[in-house]
Amino acid sequence: xxxxxxxxxxxxxxxxxxxxxxxxxxxxxxxxxxxxxxxxxxxxxxxxxxxxxxxxxxxxxxxxxxxxxxxxxxxxxxxxxxxxxxxxxxxxxxxxxxxxxxxxxxxxxxxxxxxxxxxxxxxxxxxxxxxxxxxxxxxxxxxxxxxxxxxxxxxxxxxxxxxxxxxxxxxxxxxxxxxxxxxxxx
Amino acid sequence: xxxxxxxxxxxxxxxxxxxxxxxxxxxxxxxxxxxxxxxxxxxxxxxxxxxxxxxxxxxxxxxxxxxxxxxxxxxxxxxxxxxxxxxxxxxxxxxxxxxxxxxxxxxxxxxxxxxxxxxxxxxxxxxxxxxxxxxxxxxxxxxxxxxxxxxxxxxxxxxxxxxxxxxxxxxxxxxxxxxxxxxxxxxxxx
Numbered sequence: 310x311x312x313x314x315x316x317x318x319x320x321x322x323x324x325x326x327x328x329x330x331x332x333x334x335x336x337x338x339x340x341x342x343x344x345x346x347x348x349x350x351x352x353x354x355x356x357x358x359x360x361x362x363x364x365x366x367x368x369x370x371x372x373x374x375x376x377x378x379x380x381x382x383x384x385x386x387x388x389x390x391x392x393x394x395x396x397x398x399x400x401x402x403x404x405x406x407x408x409x410x411x412x413x414x415x416x417x418x419x420x421x422x423x424x425x426x427x428x429x430x431x432x433x434x435x436x437x438x439x440x441x442x443x444x445x446x447x448x449x450x451x452x453x454x455x456x457x458x459x460x461x462x463x464x465x466x467x468x469x470x471x472x473x474x475x476x477x478x479x480x481x482x483x484x485x486x487x488x489x490x491x492x493x494x495x
Numbered sequence: 496x497x498x499x500x501x502x503x504x505x506x507x508x509x510x511x512x513x514x515x516x517x518x519x520x521x522x523x524x525x526x527x528x529x530x531x532x533x534x535x536x537x538x539x540x541x542x543x544x545x546x547x548x549x550x551x552x553x554x555x556x557x558x559x560x561x562x563x564x565x566x567x568x569x570x571x572x573x574x575x576x577x578x579x580x581x582x583x584x585x586x587x588x589x590x591x592x593x594x595x596x597x598x599x600x601x602x603x604x605x606x607x608x609x610x611x612x613x614x615x616x617x618x619x620x621x622x623x624x625x626x627x628x629x630x631x632x633x634x635x636x637x638x639x640x641x642x643x644x645x646x647x648x649x650x651x652x653x654x655x656x657x658x659x660x661x662x663x664x665x666x667x668x669x670x671x672x673x674x675x676x677x678x679x680x681x682x683x684x685x
Contacts, residue, residue: 310517314534317516318541318674324512325546328505334565335509337592341616373623391502398506400599406514407600420604421522421588436607439587443611446583450591451619453576454567457590466546468642468663470653471569478577486585487528494531
């Protein structure tokens with residue numbers, strides 16, 4: 310791991326800059342919807358259909374996939390698009406980095422030490438809560454139209470009003486709740 | 496094809512760096528939120544500052560296509576969604592990007608986070624038509640606005656007549672300074 314936040318911040322900043330320079334700002338949470346759409350389309354061929362009337366050329370009976378001229382529907386029908394490939398590559402990059410540093414220690418693989426210090430060693434209790442948290446996080450991110458990368462980082466980098474609104478909301482709940490939940494240190 | 500190669504290269508670099516800076520470790524995220532270890536906050540604030548200064552300098556000297564910017568709309572749901580995300584962020588120590596990358600590093604709790612996330616995203620897909628009727632998605636503060644006017648874009652300026660590029664550079668420098676003066680922790684050790 311990069312121990313210095315100065316070096317880490319510089320490198321992370323360069324990646325965000327490179328993304329804007331070469332293509333577009335980084336964002337992740339949309340791809341949860343695209344993946345859901347791909348799964349849905351796999352079991353129900355009517356989930357996304359070609360449509361000459363839609364701006365993107367694709368339509369869906371689901372209002373969300375169908376919005377903005379069916380742009381999400383199009384991405385579901387063509388997973389080999391920038392946003393989706395970006396997230397798949399992100400997983401590969403993280404896996405390589407972890408492999409190179411010898412992997413995540415066994416005890417950490419089920420829960421972080423700070424959770425164990427406050428809530429004990431039961432992995433299923435941790436899994437249940439991270440599952441619930443994942444649900445809340447992605448519902449919130451989609452309602453907001455972006456997440457920590459798209460709104461907080463890419464948004465504030467571009468001085469987007471929405472980025473500041475999102476960041477205030479996220480820290481307004483996140484900071485007091487984390488202080489309340491994790492009183493004991495690892 | 497070029498786009499796909501760029502997606503592979505930038506995506507892999509992003510995932511690699513997220514892991515290297517400690518963002519795939521929920522312990523660091525919880526430390527940032529409960530103010531007992533600001534390592535990641537210093538990292539993120541610096542990253543935003545650096546990227547902002549470089550982006551707006553690049554726009555000023557003409558090496559960045561203004562069309563590459565992508566400013567999201569502001570509406571009440573952005574704030575409500577931010578609050579919801581903060582709740583799950585604090586409970587788990589994961590956000591969408593760090594949750595997925597943490598799962599890729601072999602963290603099992605992150606895999607459950609990702610599964611919950613897929614269900615949460617599906618729930619939003621299912622409730623979108625209703626959410627639209629609540630007015631939560633109605634644009635506020637100019638919609639896809641930025642603080643100042645950015646040349647070559649049609650984004651409305653929150654503060655009319657101010658150079659968006661220079662606002663971005665000045666704020667970026669301010670964030671770099673904040674990142675360097677933030678202490679290691681704000682809540683003292685017991």
